[in-house]
Amino acid sequence: MQNSRFLRACRREPVDATPVWLMRQAGRYMSEYRELRTRYSILELIKSPELACEVTMQPIHAFDLDAAIIFADILPPLEGMGLELEFLKGEGPIIHNPVRTAKQIGLLKVPEPRKALSFTLEAIRLVRKELEPRGIPLIGFSGAPFTLASYAVEGGASKNRIEVKKLMWNEPVAWHVLMNKLATLAGEYLLAQAEAGAQALQLFDSWVGELSPADYKQFVLPYSRKALQIASKAGVPLIHFGTGTSGMLPLIHEAGGDVIGVDWRTDLATAWDQLGEGVAVQGNLDPVALFADWDALEPRVKAILESVKGRPGHIFNLGHGILPETPVETVRKLVDFVHEYTQTRA
Amino acid sequence: MQNSRFLRACRREPVDATPVWLMRQAGRYMSEYRELRTRYSILELIKSPELACEVTMQPIHAFDLDAAIIFADILPPLEGMGLELEFLKGEGPIIHNPVRTAKQIGLLKVPEPRKALSFTLEAIRLVRKELEPRGIPLIGFSGAPFTLASYAVEGGASKNRIEVKKLMWNEPVAWHVLMNKLATLAGEYLLAQAEAGAQALQLFDSWVGELSPADYKQFVLPYSRKALQIASKAGVPLIHFGTGTSGMLPLIHEAGGDVIGVDWRTDLATAWDQLGEGVAVQGNLDPVALFADWDALEPRVKAILESVKGRPGHIFNLGHGILPETPVETVRKLVDFVHEYTQTRA
Numbered sequence: 001m002q003n004s005r006f007l008r009a010c011r012r013e014p015v016d017a018t019p020v021w022l023m024r025q026a027g028r029y030m031s032e033y034r035e036l037r038t039r040y041s042i043l044e045l046i047k048s049p050e051l052a053c054e055v056t057m058q059p060i061h062a063f064d065l066d067a068a069i070i071f072a073d074i075l076p077p078l079e080g081m082g083l084e085l086e087f088l089k090g091e092g093p094i095i096h097n098p099v100r101t102a103k104q105i106g107l108l109k110v111p112e113p114r115k116a117l118s119f120t121l122e123a124i125r126l127v128r129k130e131l132e133p134r135g136i137p138l139i140g141f142s143g144a145p146f147t148l149a150s151y152a153v154e155g156g157a158s159k160n161r162i163e164v165k166k167l168m169w170n171e172p173v174a175w176h177v178l179m180n181k182l183a184t185l186a187g188e189y190l191l192a193q194a195e196a197g198a199q200a201l202q203l204f205d206s207w208v209g210e211l212s213p214a215d216y217k218q219f220v221l222p223y224s225r226k227a228l229q230i231a232s233k234a235g236v237p238l239i240h241f242g243t244g245t246s247g248m249l250p251l252i253h254e255a256g257g258d259v260i261g262v263d264w265r266t267d268l269a270t271a272w273d274q275l276g277e278g279v280a281v282q283g284n285l286d287p288v289a290l291f292a293d294w295d296a297l298e299p300r301v302k303a304i305l306e307s308v309k310g311r312p313g314h315i316f317n318l319g320h321g322i323l324p325e326t327p328v329e330t331v332r333k334l335v336d337f338v339h340e341y342t343q344t345r346a
Numbered sequence: 347m348q349n350s351r352f353l354r355a356c357r358r359e360p361v362d363a364t365p366v367w368l369m370r371q372a373g374r375y376m377s378e379y380r381e382l383r384t385r386y387s388i389l390e391l392i393k394s395p396e397l398a399c400e401v402t403m404q405p406i407h408a409f410d411l412d413a414a415i416i417f418a419d420i421l422p423p424l425e426g427m428g429l430e431l432e433f434l435k436g437e438g439p440i441i442h443n444p445v446r447t448a449k450q451i452g453l454l455k456v457p458e459p460r461k462a463l464s465f466t467l468e469a470i471r472l473v474r475k476e477l478e479p480r481g482i483p484l485i486g487f488s489g490a491p492f493t494l495a496s497y498a499v500e501g502g503a504s505k506n507r508i509e510v511k512k513l514m515w516n517e518p519v520a521w522h523v524l525m526n527k528l529a530t531l532a533g534e535y536l537l538a539q540a541e542a543g544a545q546a547l548q549l550f551d552s553w554v555g556e557l558s559p560a561d562y563k564q565f566v567l568p569y570s571r572k573a574l575q576i577a578s579k580a581g582v583p584l585i586h587f588g589t590g591t592s593g594m595l596p597l598i599h600e601a602g603g604d605v606i607g608v609d610w611r612t613d614l615a616t617a618w619d620q621l622g623e624g625v626a627v628q629g630n631l632d633p634v635a636l637f638a639d640w641d642a643l644e645p646r647v648k649a650i651l652e653s654v655k656g657r658p659g660h661i662f663n664l665g666h667g668i669l670p671e672t673p674v675e676t677v678r679k680l681v682d683f684v685h686e687y688t689q690t691r692a
Contacts, residue, residue, distance in 0.1 A: 160669060162637050169638040169646075212610045212632050212665075214649060247592030247612035264558045266593035286558050291508050292515040300515075303560060319558075323506060 001199065004137050006066040010200055010237035010259050012280050012313035018305060018342040019066035020335050021139070023241075024321030025059040026071045029328060032058045042087045046072050052123035056138075057130055062328070063335045066315075067137050067200070068127060070193070072120045074143030074204055077185055078152055080111025091156075098155035100163060102174035108152075110181045113189035121196040128197035137200060139239070140193030144205035145182040145223040152178070161210050168219045175219060183223040187230025194234030201231050202239040203257070206320075209244015216248050221255045228256035239282060243320050249274050264289075264319030269307040280313030285334075287318045290326045294333055301334065305341055347545065350483050352412040356546055356583035356605050358626050358659035364651060364688040365412035366681050367485070369587075370667030371405040372417045375674060378404045388433045392418050398469035402484075403476055408674070409681045412661075413483050413546070416473060416539070418466045420489030420550055423531055424498055426457030437502075444501035446509060448520035454498075456527045459535040467542040474543035483546060485585070486539030490551035491528040491569040498524070507556050514565045521565060529569040533576025540580030547577050548585040549603070552666075555590015562594050567601045574602035585628060589666050595620050610635075610665030615653040626659030631680075633664045636672045640679055647680065651687055 001007070005019035027033055033055060036045060045051045055071040075093050079085050084096040099105050114121065127138055143151075153164040168175045190201045205224065208216060228238055241261025245252050253260055253275050262271045262283035272281050285304060289297055308314045316338045322331070347353070351365035373379055379401060382391060391397045401417040421439050425431050430442040445451050460467065473484055489497075499510040514521050536547045554566060574584055587607025591598050599606055599621050608617045608629035618627050631650060635643055654660045662684045668677070 160634055162634050162669070162671075165632070165634045166637050169635070169642040209611060212630075213613045213616075214646070215632070244590065244592075244611060246590075246594075247616075265555060265590060267559045270559075270593075284558075286511070286561070288506055288508050288511045289515070291512050296515040300560070323508070325508075 001132075001135055001137060004066065004135055006137050006315065007199060007237065009313055009315050010239070010280055014312050016344055017339045018314055018316050020316040020338040021065050021067040021069065022059070022318055022322050022331070023069075025063075025065060025069065026055045027322065028324035029322055029326040029331070030058055030062065031328075032062075042073065043076070043085075046076060047119045049119055049122035049126055052120065053126040053130065056123065056127045060131070060134070060136060063332055064339065065136070065335060067139050068131055069139040069141060069202070070120060070124050070127060070198065072123070072141070074141070074147065074206075075151060076120070077111070077113065077117060077142065077189055078148060080113070080116030081108045081152075081181070081185070083108075083152055093151065094156040095151055096155070098163075099152055099178070100167060102171060102177070105174050105178045105181075108178070108181055110184050113185065113192045117189060117192070121192055124193055124196040124198055138198050139200045139202055140190060140196075140198030141202040141204055142186040142189045142193075142227070144203045144208065144242070145179045145186055145227060146211070146220045147205050147207045148182045148186065149178055150207045152182075161207065168215070172219075179219070179223040180226070183226040184230065187227040190227070190231035191234050194231070194236050198236065200237045200239060201234065202241055202261070203228060203231070205240075205242035205252075208242040213248040213251055216251055221251055224255040232256070237280075241282065246271075253279060259313075259315060261317070262319065267307070268304055272308060272311065277311075280315065281308070282315040282317045284317070284319040287320050287323050287326070290318075290322065290330045290334065294330065297330065297334070298337065301337060302341065305338065347478075347481055347483060350412065350481055352483050352661065353545060353583065355659055355661050356585070356626055360658050362690055363685045364660055364662050366662040366684040367411050367413040367415065368405075368664055368668050368677070369415075371409075371411060371415065372401045373668065374670035375668055375672040375677070376404055376408065377674075378408075388419065389422070389431075392422060393465045395465055395468035395472055398466065399472040399476065402469070402473045406477070406480070406482060409678055410685065411482070411681060413485050414473060414477055415485040415487060415548070416466060416470050416544065418469070418487070420487070420493065420552075421497060422466070423457070423459065423463060423488065423535055424494060426459070426462030427454045427498075427527070427531070429454075429498055439497065440502040441497055442501075444509075445498055445524070446513060448517060448523070451520050451524045451527075454524070454527055456530050459531065459538045463535060463538070467538055470539055470542040470544055484544050485546045485548055486536060486542075486544030487548040487550055488532040488535045488539075488573070490549045490554065490588070491525045491532055491573060492557070492566045493551050493553045494528045494532065495524055496553045498528075507553065514561070525565070525569040526572070529572035530576065533573040536573070536577035537580050540577070540582050544582065546583045546585060547580065548587055548607070549574060549577070551586075551588035551598075554588040559594040559597055562597055567597055570601040578602070587628065592617075599625060605659075605661060607663070608665065613653065614650055618654060618657065623657075626661065627654070628661040628663045630663070630665040633666050633669050633672070636664075636668065636676045636680065640676065643676065643680070644683065647683060648687065651684065
């Protein structure tokens with residue numbers, strides 16, 4: 001298992017072909033998933049270890065992927081803090097009791113993820129049993145402190161994130177308390193996932209690209225670093241991913257991670273140059289490119305692979321999660337093409 | 347007028363204080379504007395030269411701004427092409443007959459902006475009369491070809507811009523026809539605004555940050571360059587602005603512009619280093635920062651001003667348009683602070 005393409009690439013060791021997995025690879029673009037969703041809500045799928053295991057395995061059965069990622073969501077950890085989470089049909093997640101004052105933040109608990117998120121840890125154990133004979137590693141993940149704070153403060157998706165930024169700027173002490181709690185929770189949750197069997201861990205900072213580099217450095221970096229430092233006790237590769245980070249990749253790297261995830265808004269080789277040779281990189285096809293005809297898509301995939309050719313430590317992925325309407329046949333072609341094109345012939 | 351702070355800074359000449367204006371400075375955050383909007387729709391305001399003049403002047407009366415920008419919208423030029431535009435309450439603009447095929451694109455007209463957009467050109471003439479005695483220059487603007495194409499193809503705002511990207515990748519010939527028409531229209535419209543009296547012109551590419559640098563270079567840059575080349579016949583400074591461009595600023599510069607607008611996701615001095623000394627820069631405060639308490643905001647404004655101190659050619663602005671709920675008092679303080687802090691004492 002430690003010799004799998006994916007884990008070797010995380011450690012920047014030579015591989016027989018570039019490993020590939022896709023963020024949100026278990027999800028709505030697959031008919032098998034949509035079928036399950038007619039019977040279960042998202043939270044039901046996440047909280048039933050057998051169902052979460054089944055969903056995690058769906059893309060593994062369908063495609064020649066080099067890693068699985070546990071089916072879960074970044075938001076359930078907030079429930080253990082005392083926040084009321086609901087997924088509204090067609091509108092995404094909302095938090096019914098967002099926190100916006102020092103007092104509300106003071107009341108937030110830091111749950112023990114081994115208890116509060118035992119369903120995901122149990123799902124990880126089940127998935128590992130299925131993956132073991134296939135030699136495919138499993139990735140655990142957590143939302144990063146800023147992205148979690150955005151939901152906790154805004155109460156849901158938000159266009160401009162005015163409330164979370166106001167708290168950050170106007171109430172730095174309350175912000176510190178909130179981010180410290182979230183960093184501990186995210187770090188311990190990642191660690192618990194590794195203990196349960198995850199062989200790599202990804203910290204997702206989906207919303208961090210809304211910050212200026214100066215604000216990231218002052219208000220976010222220390223807490224992402226703390227989460228990654230706690231997780232690093234597991235001794236497994238850590239992937240650090242954010243979107244919209246083209247202007248602050250060195251700061252993302254400074255916060256930590258063995259692998260830095262890069263979205264499609266930066267040239268991958270340029271990004272790697274900025275990061276230095278000390279890290280592996282993951283990325284970075286525009287998820288929308290999977291809607292293009294194969295003849296238009298292939299040269300784009302080639303260009304990414306060619307741009308980092310000869311540099312050990314590239315994990316092919318999209319620049320953000322795969323989109324709901326993505327054609328399944330294109331996903332299959334993409335995964336196979338990455339392997340075929342990069343195969344080293346002995 | 348040519349000696350105004352703003353125009354001097356566009357030409358990278360020394361100034362007595364850093365000039366400041368704010369994207370969308372005429373708009374919903376002002377009670378004077380909201381009052382007019384109770385009686386008129388957005389398109390009515392834009393299409394009545396007297397009203398457009400009045401709205402343009404509202405922030406000039408209220409704040410010590412160094413430039414006015416004509417009150418208009420990037421979308422009316424699409425009407426002249428044959429697209430049916432409507433602003434829906436609370437939902438923003440929609441195009442009722444978006445174009446998605448080569449045939450539909452072939453039928454799009456390239457209107458003569460001096461006729462099709464005469465209302466904005468007349469508004470420019472009226473505004474110039476009001477600004478002349480005050481010595482304040484006026485900026486004209488146009489949407490850039492990619493942003494216009496996004497609306498024309500998607501039919502409105504769109505989260506992932508799947509349709510416009512599909513067209514770009516799958517139908518490169520139709521794409522070329524569409525972008526050529528839009529580049530001609532945008533360029534001629536800018537030129538016409540300068541002829542009517544605008545003393546600087548801004549090309550807005552609000553949505554270009556959704557593209558990879560490689561796609562920008564291949565599918566967008568040639569057309570933004572064409573628009574700017576047409577506009578350059580006016581001999582006035584050209585400002586080229588996009589959001590989410592941290593990973594492709596050198597390409598934005600390559601497309602053209604005397605002033606490059608930078609959003610807040612990049613450090614301004616780093617951005618200027620990437621662009622080189624041959625251009626002026628405009629930016630780059632996070633628009634949400636205006637919701638912070640002044641004590642939290644002031645050091646952020648200072649940091650931007652300090653980071654580019656001593657480099658002639660900085661125009662202070664937000665990194666994107668001012669938001670509807672922005673406190674007016676903070677706008678006033680910001681504008682005055684930029685001047686006071688940067689004032690050169692003789």
